[in-house]
Amino acid sequence: MQNAAILTVDDDPSVSRSVARDLRRRYGDRYRVIRAESGSTALDALREIKLRGEQVAVLLADYRMPGMNGIEFLEAAMDVFPLARRVLLTAYADTDAAINAINIVDLDHYLLKPWNPPEEKLYPVLDALLEAWLTTPAVTMPETKVVGHRWSARSFAVRDFLARNLVPYRWLRADEAEGARLLAAAGLGEADVPVVITTDGKALARPTETDLAAHVGMATTPASDLYDLAVIGGGPAGLGAAVYGASEGLRTLLVEQRATGGQAGQSSRIENYLGFPDGVSGAQLTDRARRQAQKFNAEMLTTREVVGLERQDPVTLLRFSDDTAVAAHTVVLATGVSYRLLDAPGLADLTGRGVFYGSAAIEAPNCSGEEIYIVGGANSAGQGAVYFSRFARKVHILIRGDDLTRSMSRYLIDQIEGIANIEVHPNTEVVGGEGRDHLERLTLCDRRSGRVATVPTSWLFVFIGAEPRTDWLGDVVARDGNGYVLTGSDLLADGLRPAGWAPSRDPYHLESSMPGVFAAGDVRAGSVKRVASAVGEGAMAVSLVHRYLEGR
Incomplete structure (x- = not known):
């Protein structure tokens, strides 16, 4: 139980050191022993432990402490770790106070000072309390926690972002006991929600998606300035292109504005995808594809919005919303489509x-x-x-x-x-x-x-229904009247190539009006709106990327 602690608090430094020494001698190989010399500093330590998602097994507090006595400390500590076992250290003259504390703070035991020898007066008591604590069902491991309001759009957005990026978390309502405890431990209130407590104990109040991504281990900054292949969009087509590109040795970057998987990633069950006779959820399929791309060293950025493409031969620049840019020899547009909004009053x-x-x-x-x-x-x-x-x-x-x-x-x-x-x-x-x-x-x-x-x-x-996410392309890539990207033969009007087309060849099958920029999946005009076809087009786009790179 290295993530569980035994905390002792006593304002007398010599006593504090003595009890901590005896505790470490017996339990130091299984528990972290933490000592404090005032009730306020002990409460601060408890709040930090709470934010880190760790546990406290036993609290030992001296009764006579200035500012906050042991009973007051244990009463406050109950709000942070209600399941921790509570022990009061008392002198013989304070036994009446200790007995009264049994009713006030549901005291588990009181120990008279001095407790020598510890083998007879301290360890048997602690052994029994630790055994009882270990059998308590609610001992938890570190986890990301979200505290928010039940009917809050911002709280839903945070939960949805974490869920779609396959980050496990625990949802707690701010108006319920455990959620209120976490907010108090972080020094925050209901006005600050949603609040995300990361596994390392950092509290993020009303975080942006970029804040969340950075604190739960997702990459948000490219590692290089130049790539062989940049894939924009992390749905089935984008993941397919990233897997095939990286597996074939291309330095591959996948950029996703919100969460990999796209609309398919939200599907509760896909039952007509080849190779899954019992069906597969969109989240499972997304997770497998993402891990597969990372296995081949594809680099994946989350919460980065590409707002423009600019051709600077022999590369294309991807401009981000924060005015930064990366360059790539080839690009695959796989931004998919988004659900249309329901236009009805009040919604x-x-x-x-x-x-x-x-x-x-x-x-x-x-x-x-x-x-x-x-x-x-x-x-x-x-x-x-x-x-x-x-x-x-x-x-x-x-x-x-x-x-x-x-x-x-x-x-x-x-x-x-x-x-x-x-x-x-x-x-x-x-x-x-x-x-x-x-x-x-x-x-x-x-x-x-x-x-x-x-x-x-x-x-x-x-x-x-859906509409393509292509407004950001402006006029640099030809689109049809509905905003879908035109590719291949659809770009040829009466056998003529697109205006400004420089190569001496016709556009490849999935190539857009900008040479070296391909489109795959739902964003492409004339595509079949199915997961299997999107993955197939992602793979096909990579084969055309190779032809483009070899023919330059």
Whole structure:
């Protein structure tokens, strides 16, 4: 139990050293022994231990200390480590106070000073208390903790960022006992939430995603100024390009603005991906792909936004939002698409507070026993409905069309039809939402009859199509009318190459109007919106990267 401590506090330095010496002699190989010479410094030490995610097994406090006596200290310490065993060190004249402390601070034992010989008067007591503490269920290991408000968009954003980046954490509400203890230990209050306590004990109040990434071990700064291949976007296409590029010896950089996996990474279950007959969650697939890319030494940056491309032969510059840049001989655009916002009155203000875009799987346990609504008729909506049906009492799927056959795979339709607590509402759309601190009601409209109804709910998950993330490209790369990147033969108008095209050849199949810049996955015009095709295009883009590099 090297992460657990025994803390002793006594204002007499000689006594403090003596008890610490006896404790280290017996328990120093299993516990950290910490000594303090005042109640206030001991409480500071406890708060630091708490923030580091470590444990305190036993507290030993002298009764007669100026400023804060032993009983007052143990009472305050209970708020920080309520499960720690408590011992009061007393003189014979203070035994009445020690007995009274049993009721005040639920004292486990009191020891008369001096306790010599420790083999008879100290160690048997501590052995029993440590054995009892070890059998207490709530002994925990260091972990990232998030303290926030239940219906807070900022708190949800922090939790969602950590979950999508596969960082394990424990969620604590600020208005509950353990969350309040952590805030007090960090010297913060409810106004400072969300607060993230990292595994090394650092408290981050209202952190940005860049703050979070830097403190949970994700890289945010490139290690080099020049790469063979820069991949922009960490969805299936980007991860596929990073794996194949790095495995074939290219110095590869993958830049992701928020979290690897993209929309696929949020899928609760993908059952039609080759090689996974029992299905695989988007998080599992993302984790495997990310570890595979890192195994081949691909460098991965998180929370970095690329805001522009600039050709400076023989390289392309990737300009970041903080005015820094890196250069790459080739680039793969794999920025994917984002869910469209549901344009209905009242919903914008409730985003993250009952209205969620994508599966938001971290909220599933909170939906237990409740009725939830899902908007959308494609595979992502179907996968979400199947997943949430395990928790919610009833799942309502709202679609604008007559049925699901137009945009959902048959295997998902069959699953939905076989789940009793899923109901599909055709020709139905959301026309409004209301609530004070969170979503409380939805207004639905039947598109055929025009009839409007209001339903009570705190949960709306939206999957209504997508749009490419390409506005940042401006005019440097040709796009179609919907913003998708044009590549290959789509760039040839009446057999003519794009304006400003310098090479003497036609663009390669996945190459954009900027030579050496390729597009893969959902961001590319004409792509098949499936995980397998995105991974395949990422791999294909790397083979074309090699052709480009060899032909220069």
